[in-house]
Amino acid sequence: MNNFLFVASENDAIHNCKVGGVGDVIRDVPREISRKGDRVHVVVPSYSRLHQGGKLITNLNFRLRDVTYVAYLYEVEPKEKDENIFHYVIHHPEIESGDIGNVYHNDLTEPFFTDTIKYFIFCTAVAQAIKQNVFGKINIMHLHDWHTSLLLFLRKFHPKYEMMQGIRTVYCIHNLAIQGIRPFENSHSSLQTWFPNLEIPREELVDPRYADCFNLMAIGIRFADVVHTVSPSYKEDVLLPSEPPEFIGGEGLEQDLIEADRQGRFYGILNGSEYPAAKKTGNRTLFKNIYNTIFDQVQKETVKHKIDFLAHTGQKILPYLKKRPGFICASVARLTEQKFYFFKRSPEALLKILDKLATVNGVYVLLGTGAPEYEHLLRKISHQRANFIFINAQSEDVIESIYRESDLYFMPSLFEPCGISQMLAMRNGQPCLVHHTGGLKDTVRHVHTGFSFDGRTYEEKVQNMVASFEEALDIYQNEKETWKKIRKNARKMRFTWKKSVDEYYKLLYKWTS
The missing domain is CATH 3.40.50.2000 (Glycogen Phosphorylase B;)
Incomplete structure (x- = not known):
């Protein structure tokens, strides 16, 4: 031994x-x-x-x-x-x-x-x-x-x-x-x-x-x-x-x-990644869990500086407590340069993605805390776009619901040594949109188990990020069988310990x- x-x-x-x-x-x-x-x-x-x-x-x-x-x-x-x-x-x-x-x-x-x-x-x-x-x-x-x-x-x-x-x-x-x-x-x-x-x-x-x-x-x-x-x-x-x-x-x-x-x-x-048996829980708990998380957060002394924003987020999700959006894109990550550099340098790219989502009554749910400049940027965009739901807090219940209920998991990391989030999303049959870098190369195949983007220059990468998102949304809307196959392929992948x-x-x- x-x-x-x-x-x-x-x-x-x-x-x-x-x-x-x-x-x-x-x-x-x-x-x-x-x-x-x-x-x-x-x-x-x-x-x-x-x-x-x-x-x-x-x-x-x-x-x-x-x-x-x-x-x-x-x-x-x-x-x-x-x-x-x-x-x-x-x-x-x-x-x-x-x-x-x-x-x-x-x-x-x-x-x-x-x-x-x-x-x-x-x-x-x-x-x-x-x-x-x-x-x-x-x-x-x-x-x-x-x-x-x-x-x-x-x-x-x-x-x-x-x-x-x-x-x-x-x-x-x-x-x-x-x-x-x-x-x-x-x-x-x-x-x-x-x-x-x-x-x-x-x-x-x-x-x-x-x-x-x-x-x-x-x-x-x-x-x-x-x-x-x-x-x-x-x-x-x-x-x-x-x-x-x-x-x-x-x-x-x-x-x-x-x-x-x-x-x-x-x-x-x-x-x-661990592959436990699927939890026997409802499949419509995401917005309820977001609401409960915000309610818990606003009662804490440590978040007094962002109570107004938390209340703003709570108000935005009220319609979805009764009726699910047409499409849910989601991300969970610490707000750092590694994870969201593309958004910070090119916020117009995020706005284009949100505008595209709006055409199908879609929302982008992003949960995370981290660097103040990233929190400030994402709070600002949340005020600008009704379909951007920025949960500036932490919640295991919301994270679990995101992996289980979203339609597309978005991971635009500048670099990624391995990544676990894409594995957790894929085991639930959720396609991922990722930057073709590091461990994301090893886990997501474009239009097979998910979607990816790359480019020779920064400008190409950002353009291709938006284009890949549009491609994913187009397949979801217009090529139902292809989307089902991508979901099935994602669920079948096994990255076992x-x-x-x-x-x-x-x-x-x-x-x-």
């Missing part, structure tokens, strides 16, 4: 610890490993809240900043129990809850400042837990994104934690664009501040673009035994230099990735199997 340790910033197997797709992966992959008879320990930060109600396992004492830190390891209850999976959180007062999903901090003037500090503490505490043999003998350590890569730095350069060199270490890149870049020195979030007694080999840690900074994503790529992205096409993308906004590739780390690929330790493996994890064992975990 192999004994795994998964280290990540999110884990949707426990309550209130998910912001994005990383949480889904950390929930689902251990389940598949357990089905193979292996054991998994999963550890994430507590964010000053997740340890509450947990069982204290041990204190963890370690040195940072030339002082002794004490962190606390708790075992916590998962949403679903599995005898082979153990879930933990690490609590320390400086590992704070952030303003993004109560997980990450959004430092506008110094990106990654606060998060770097809390993940320094978290990773060192994990290393200490391994040293104290809390998880037993670990065979494989699977790390996720820059938030956990400090463990590779400690493994290679810290004499106290050299015992980790005997552990097979896998590093997963979920989003290469977010890299955790901070100064070597002269900052509270520098390596010199937190590890003053270590000899820091700057040439091995340096960011390719900023000579005075280290890059935690690069550390993961350089020092892991094996590295993987979350789709084959995203792997091919990141081996090439970025040329934004037409193409988002290696984001400055393409040479590190090319070297890892040359060494035979870089892979692209498509994420999977069993297939993905089989590839993990073959390519990533193979030294211990």
